[in-house]
Amino acid sequence: MLAEIITIGDEILIGQIVDTNSAWMAQQLNAIGVRIKQISSVSDDRQHILTALAEAQQRADIVLITGGLGPTKDDITKKTLADYFGVGFVENAEALANVERIFAKYNRPLLEVNRQQAMVPANCEVLNNQNGTAPGMWFNHNGKIFVSMPGVPHEMMYMVEEQVIPKLKATFKLPVIIHKTILTVGEGESFLAERITDIEEALPPYIKLAYLPKLGQVRLRLSGYADDEAILQQEIDTLAAHLTDRLGSVVAAQEDIALEKAIMNKLEQLGQTISLAESCTGGYLSHLFTQHPGSSKTFLGGAVSYSNQLKESILGVTEDNLRQYGAVSEQTATQMVEGALRNFKSDYAIAVTGIAGPDGGTPEKPVGTVWIGVAGKGNIVVKRFVFGNKRRQNIERTAITALGMLNTLLAAQ
Numbered sequence: 001m002l003a004e005i006i007t008i009g010d011e012i013l014i015g016q017i018v019d020t021n022s023a024w025m026a027q028q029l030n031a032i033g034v035r036i037k038q039i040s041s042v043s044d045d046r047q048h049i050l051t052a053l054a055e056a057q058q059r060a061d062i063v064l065i066t067g068g069l070g071p072t073k074d075d076i077t078k079k080t081l082a083d084y085f086g087v088g089f090v091e092n093a094e095a096l097a098n099v100e101r102i103f104a105k106y107n108r109p110l111l112e113v114n115r116q117q118a119m120v121p122a123n124c125e126v127l128n129n130q131n132g133t134a135p136g137m138w139f140n141h142n143g144k145i146f147v148s149m150p151g152v153p154h155e156m157m158y159m160v161e162e163q164v165i166p167k168l169k170a171t172f173k174l175p176v177i178i179h180k181t182i183l184t185v186g187e188g189e190s191f192l193a194e195r196i197t198d199i200e201e202a203l204p205p206y207i208k209l210a211y212l213p214k215l216g217q218v219r220l221r222l223s224g225y226a227d228d229e230a231i232l233q234q235e236i237d238t239l240a241a242h243l244t245d246r247l248g249s250v251v252a253a254q255e256d257i258a259l260e261k262a263i264m265n266k267l268e269q270l271g272q273t274i275s276l277a278e279s280c281t282g283g284y285l286s287h288l289f290t291q292h293p294g295s296s297k298t299f300l301g302g303a304v305s306y307s308n309q310l311k312e313s314i315l316g317v318t319e320d321n322l323r324q325y326g327a328v329s330e331q332t333a334t335q336m337v338e339g340a341l342r343n344f345k346s347d348y349a350i351a352v353t354g355i356a357g358p359d360g361g362t363p364e365k366p367v368g369t370v371w372i373g374v375a376g377k378g379n380i381v382v383k384r385f386v387f388g389n390k391r392r393q394n395i396e397r398t399a400i401t402a403l404g405m406l407n408t409l410l411a412a413q
Contacts, residue, residue, distance in 0.1 A: 001172055002037040003029050004060035006052050008067035008077050009151060012041045021066045021156055028160055033174035033225075034062060044068060049080045057144050062168065067151030069134035071113045078137070081148055082121040085141060089119045092126045095135040102133055124148075127163045131155045138167065145171065176229040180236045181256035182220040182243055186404035189218045196246055199239070207235065215393075216400035217252075217259055249411040252404075259403050260288040266410050267298040267348070272376075274406075275344035276302030277315050277336040277351035279327065280370060285350065285399050300346050305336070315339030315351075328353050328365050333382050337373035348376030348409070350402045354385075356394045370398050374405045377413055381405060 005022045012019050022039045029036060037060045042052045049068075056063045068077030082089060096118035103110045117133045120126055127136030127147075132155040139146040147164055149156045168174070184192060189211040193200070200209050206226055212219040222239055226232040244251050253262035267274055276285050282304055289299040303314045308327055311317040316339040317332055325331045336351035354370030361367035368387035373380065383405065387397045 001034045001062070001174055002060045003034045003062040003064060004037050004056040005039045006049075006056060006063065006065045007039075007041045007151070008044065008049060008065065009041075010044050012067075013043055021151065021153060024153070024157065025064055025066075025160060028165060029062075029064075030177055030179070032165060032169060033177045034168065035177075044074055044076060046076060046080050046083070049077065050084055053081075053084050053146070057142075060144070061172075062145045063147070064164075065146065065148040066156050069148065069150050071117055071133070077148060078119075078121065081124075081137065081139070081146070085121060085123050085139065087122040090122045092118050092120050092135065094128055095120065095126050098128055098130075098135070099133045127159055129155055129159065130162075131158055136163065138164075176224075176226055176232055178224045178229070178232050178236050179256075180222040180240045180254070182222075182240060182247075182251060183217065183253040183255070183257065183259065183262055184220065184247060184250045185217045185252045185259055185400065185407055187218070187247075187250045189213045192218055192220070192247065192250075196243060199242055199246065203239070204235075206232075207239065215396055216404060219256065221256075249408045251411075252407045258288070258292070259400065259407075260285075261292050263403055263406060263410070264289065264292065264295060264298045266407075270347075270410075270413075272347040273298055273300050274348045274350070274376075275300045275340045275346035277340040277349065278302060278304050279306055279311070279336070279352060280354040280356045281352050281395050281398050282306065282356075284395050285352070285402065288399060288403075300344055302340060302344060302349075311336060311353075315343065326365070328355055328369055328371060330371055330382050330384065333371035333373040334380065337375045337380065337382070341375055346376075348374070348406065350374050350406055352398050352402055354394070354398060356398075357389050357391045368394050370394070370401075372398065372402045372405060374402065374409050376409060379409060379412070381409060 005025055007019050007022055011017050026036045040052055042048045068075045099114055099117050120137055124137040124139050127138055129135050132150055134150045136159045137148040149159050207224040210221045222236050224232045224236050252259055278285055289295050305311045305314055308322050315336050317335040321331045333351050333353050337349050340349035351373040355361050355367050357367035367389045370385045373382040387394045
C-alpha cells in the first residue's frame with residue numbers, strides 16, 4: 001500500500017516555514033503498514049496543484065494533502081480539488097456548526113468568509129476539525145483515497161490520529177511493518193557495513209537494512225514487511241541482537257533515540273551520575289542533556305569554564321599547566337575532567353577544551369583542535385581531535401565525539 005504526501009503553500013517553498021507535517025505523517029503511516037512513495041511541496045498555484053494530484057494518483061493508493069484550506073483568497077486548495085474531481089460545492093451542516101461553535105466560544109461575529117469554510121466539494125466526506133474552522137475532506141475517487149487537511153500542525157495531527165488512521169485501517173487490509181533501530185556512535189557507515197557484511201547478505205527478502213548517518217553517528221534500521229506480526233517481530237529481534245553483539249561498544253542504544261538520551265538511560269540503569277566541564281562547546285553539551293525530561297536523575301550540572309580564570313578557580317586547573325601547555329592541551333583537559341569529578345561529586349564526567357573557530361588557531365593548534373576527556377570509576381581517557389574550520393560543526397562534533405567516548409567507557413565497565 002503506497003501513499004504520497006503533498007504539502008501546499010508558497011511559504012514552504014520560500015523557506016519561511018519548515019515542512020514538519022510530512023515527516024510526522026510519514027511516521028504515522030509507516031506504523032500502520034503504509035509505505036511512502038513520494039513527498040512533494042507545491043506552490044499556491046491551481047495548475048501546479050492539479051498536476052501534482054494527477055501525478056500522485058498514478059503513483060500511490062493514498063494521497064494526503066495539507067495546506068491551503070484557510071478562509072482567505074490565497075487558500076485555493078478546496079476550489080482546486082473540486083475542479084480536479086469535476087464537482088460543485090455543498091454546505092455541510094456539521095462543518096457549519098463547528099464554525100459557529102468556535103466563533104461563539106470567542107464571542108466573535110461570524111463573517112461570510114468564515115461561513116464559506118463549511119462549503120465543501122460535493123463528493124467528499126467531511127472530517128470534522130476540533131481545533132479549527134477548516135474541515136478535512138476525504139475523497140474516494142476511482143479506487144484512490146485523497147485526504148485534504150489543514151496545514152496547521154496541531155489541527156492536522158489531531159485529524160490524522162483520530163480520524164484518518166482509523167478510516168485507512170477500516171478501508172484497506174494493511175500489512176505489518178516493523179522497524180528496529182540500533183544507534184551507533186564513533187564509526188563510519190562504510191566501516192560498519194564491512195563488519196556486518198555477512199549478516200546483511202543473509203537477510204531474507206522481506207527484511208531490509210538501512211544506514212542512516214548523522215554527524216558522528218549512524219543509525220542502523222531493520223525494516224520488515226510481513227503478514228504475521230509475531231513471527232516477524234521475533235526475526236527482527238534476533239537480527240538486532242546479532243548486529244548488536246557484532247558491533248559491540250559502538251552501539252549506544254537499540255532504539256531510535258538521541259545519543260545523549262541513550263547515555264542518560266544507561267546511567268540511570270546503573271544508578272550513576274554525570275557532570276560536565278565545558279570550554280569550547282559553551283554549554284551545548286549541557287543543553288543536549290537538559291532538553292530531555294527527567295535529565296536531573298543523572299545530570300548534576302557542570303561548569304562552562306571559558307576563561308582560564310574559571311578553569312583554575314572552579315575546576316582546579318593549575319596556573320603552571322595553563323602557562324606551559326595552554327588551555328587547549330592534554331594536561332588541561334585532564335585536570336578539567338578530574339576537577340569535575342572531584343568538585344561536582346559525580347560518578348562520570350566529560351571535559352572539552354578546544355578552538356572552535358573561525359579564528360584563534362596557530363600552526364601547532366589549528367582551528368578545530370579539541371581535547372576531550374572522559375572519566376569515571378577509576379578510568380580516564382583523554383584524546384586529541386582536529387575537526388574543521390566551521391565553528392558550529394566543531395561544537396557539534398565535539399559534543400557527539402565526547403558522548404561517544406563516554407559510551408565506550410560505560411561499555412567497558
